[in-house]
Amino acid sequence: MGIKRRHWAWAAAPLTLALLALTGCDSSQPAEAKTTTAAPTMSGARSAAVARVCAKPEAGPAKAPAGAVTVDPAKVGDLAEKTKDNPANTTFWLRPGRHRLDPDRYAQVIPKKGDRYLGAPGAVLDGRKTNQYAFAGTAEGVTIGYLTVQGFVPPQNEGVVNHDSADGWVIEHSTIQNNLGAGLMAGARQQVRGNCLRANGQYGMNAYKGSGRISGLVVEGNEIVGNNTGDWERRQQGCGCTGGIKFWAVDGADVRGNWVHDNRGTGLWADTNNNDFRIEDNVLEANDGAALIYETSYNAVIRNNTIRRNNWVEGRKAAARGDTFPFATVYLSESGGEPRVKARTSEIEIYGNLMENNWSGITLWENADRFCNSPANTSSGDCTLLVKKTSRCTKSTITKAPLYADCRWKTQRVDIHDNRFVLDKSVLKCTTKCDRMAVLSNYGTYPDWSPYKGEAVADAITLKQHNRWHANVYVGPWAFVVHDPSKVLDFQSWQGAPYQQDAGSTISGQAGG
Numbered sequence: 001m002g003i004k005r006r007h008w009a010w011a012a013a014p015l016t017l018a019l020l021a022l023t024g025c026d027s028s029q030p031a032e033a034k035t036t037t038a039a040p041t042m043s044g045a046r047s048a049a050v051a052r053v054c055a056k057p058e059a060g061p062a063k064a065p066a067g068a069v070t071v072d073p074a075k076v077g078d079l080a081e082k083t084k085d086n087p088a089n090t091t092f093w094l095r096p097g098r099h100r101l102d103p104d105r106y107a108q109v110i111p112k113k114g115d116r117y118l119g120a121p122g123a124v125l126d127g128r129k130t131n132q133y134a135f136a137g138t139a140e141g142v143t144i145g146y147l148t149v150q151g152f153v154p155p156q157n158e159g160v161v162n163h164d165s166a167d168g169w170v171i172e173h174s175t176i177q178n179n180l181g182a183g184l185m186a187g188a189r190q191q192v193r194g195n196c197l198r199a200n201g202q203y204g205m206n207a208y209k210g211s212g213r214i215s216g217l218v219v220e221g222n223e224i225v226g227n228n229t230g231d232w233e234r235r236q237q238g239c240g241c242t243g244g245i246k247f248w249a250v251d252g253a254d255v256r257g258n259w260v261h262d263n264r265g266t267g268l269w270a271d272t273n274n275n276d277f278r279i280e281d282n283v284l285e286a287n288d289g290a291a292l293i294y295e296t297s298y299n300a301v302i303r304n305n306t307i308r309r310n311n312w313v314e315g316r317k318a319a320a321r322g323d324t325f326p327f328a329t330v331y332l333s334e335s336g337g338e339p340r341v342k343a344r345t346s347e348i349e350i351y352g353n354l355m356e357n358n359w360s361g362i363t364l365w366e367n368a369d370r371f372c373n374s375p376a377n378t379s380s381g382d383c384t385l386l387v388k389k390t391s392r393c394t395k396s397t398i399t400k401a402p403l404y405a406d407c408r409w410k411t412q413r414v415d416i417h418d419n420r421f422v423l424d425k426s427v428l429k430c431t432t433k434c435d436r437m438a439v440l441s442n443y444g445t446y447p448d449w450s451p452y453k454g455e456a457v458a459d460a461i462t463l464k465q466h467n468r469w470h471a472n473v474y475v476g477p478w479a480f481v482v483h484d485p486s487k488v489l490d491f492q493s494w495q496g497a498p499y500q501q502d503a504g505s506t507i508s509g510q511a512g513g
Helices: 017-023 078-084 312-320 454-462 493-497
Strands: 068-071 092-093 097-100 118-120 125-127 144-147 148-150 158-162 169-172 173-176 182-185 191-193 196-198 201-205 214-220 223-225 245-249 249-258 259-261 268-271 273-280 284-285 293-296 298-303 307-308 331-332 347-349 354-356 362-365 414-417 421-422 436-439 468-470 474-475 481-484 506-508
Touching: 068 078, 078 092, 118 125, 158 201, 173 182, 201 214, 201 223, 214 245, 223 245, 245 249, 245 474, 249 268, 293 298, 362 454, 436 454, 454 481, 481 493
Parallel strands: 068 092, 092 118, 097 125, 118 144, 125 148, 144 169, 148 173, 158 182, 169 191, 173 196, 182 201, 191 214, 196 223, 201 245, 214 249, 223 259, 245 268, 249 273, 259 284, 268 293, 273 298, 284 307, 293 331, 298 347, 307 354, 331 362, 347 414, 354 421, 362 436, 414 468, 421 474, 436 481, 474 506
Antiparallel strands: none
16 A cells, blocks of 8 residues: 655654653553543533553453354464364354464465454464464454454554455454554444554554445544554654554544554544544543644544643654644644535534643644645545546646636635633643644645645635634633744734634633643
């Protein structure tokens, strides 16, 4: 699969000793369970429950279920062999102990339709840093439950469980840890429930399908911690190839009740033509980069999440190099509501969230030079969901309606309301650039045939595309960036003409610690 390069390089830095001490991690093992008590909330924001999965995973059946095939850990390759020898819809029970595949990099389990793999307490499938994949193939309706999967070494961008993104899989109550690449991939109608996705080299999960779109994805009640141990954004600066979870071309996703914390880089990242997301009741905290990026995507509801202490590493690094861009904890990049794309909402609505002591708040951004068929489009040649053929967006066609609008991913119809934003700079140990809320673009310059040169896009995203903050509560010394990075406003100017943002909102002084 192709690597997609980002238009703003948020290169991840190694975890600092101070952050490790703060989060209770050491350099070899991410935190499993911290005492996390949500702060009191106001203005509709409420705290989400924490999915503390890694400290005490739910135990599987101690005895083989009726009719199940028992898998012996003492016999190398027993799991793959018995899968091959039994018909579809077989239940396999893995006895306690360390299960191994044959010592070949391509040795793997190829399930049949409807197969179920259930681990007894203490059952581990170990790739021994030899096997690339654990479960692969295209069979639908496979279940993996109560199993630890570790030590596999897939290539970059590939995954260990459901390697081929088959449809209808259920991965539940399992620990997928200490693998290279992604812990798991995703197919349509996949359910990922109650798992510990920990310390994988690139992603906890990579929701990517080589052909077609992924629909009906559910990610619920998981702990997603310490992923991107390979620090890929530093090794390939700007690759956009990391995250606790990365979503590509997912159409309909419910991401709820997860604890996404202490990942190196971004917590949740939806990148390129995703649509119809509900991201709710999650706790997103202490990730090195943004808690959430929604990029070149459409139509989402982001509500009732607790978002705290994110973006300290990447935000501080950007400030230290003098970058004036408002690097945000919730970052919408060329993403907005689009009624013509079918979804459960026709906007991006962000409400009821508590955002506390993050490096900056919410940034709405649109790159004037990024559009379908532009050399500046970092999404590997993809076009928008409104214009599916890139070849339609040409110098001779893009200057007129409808392609002038439809060849762009637009940050539009974003409604930000009834959130609580708390900032205490003494907690972050920052003096500047950690206090931003923003809506902006760059000055269009490229390519030479672009019809979006100059301030056209900056004017549109700021004043014409129905992006609106209102009825929020601010605690702390917030600043507001509009139009371009040079325009930084106080709250009164942000509320005044011509911007008229945050009607009905309030702001008070320094946070109380």
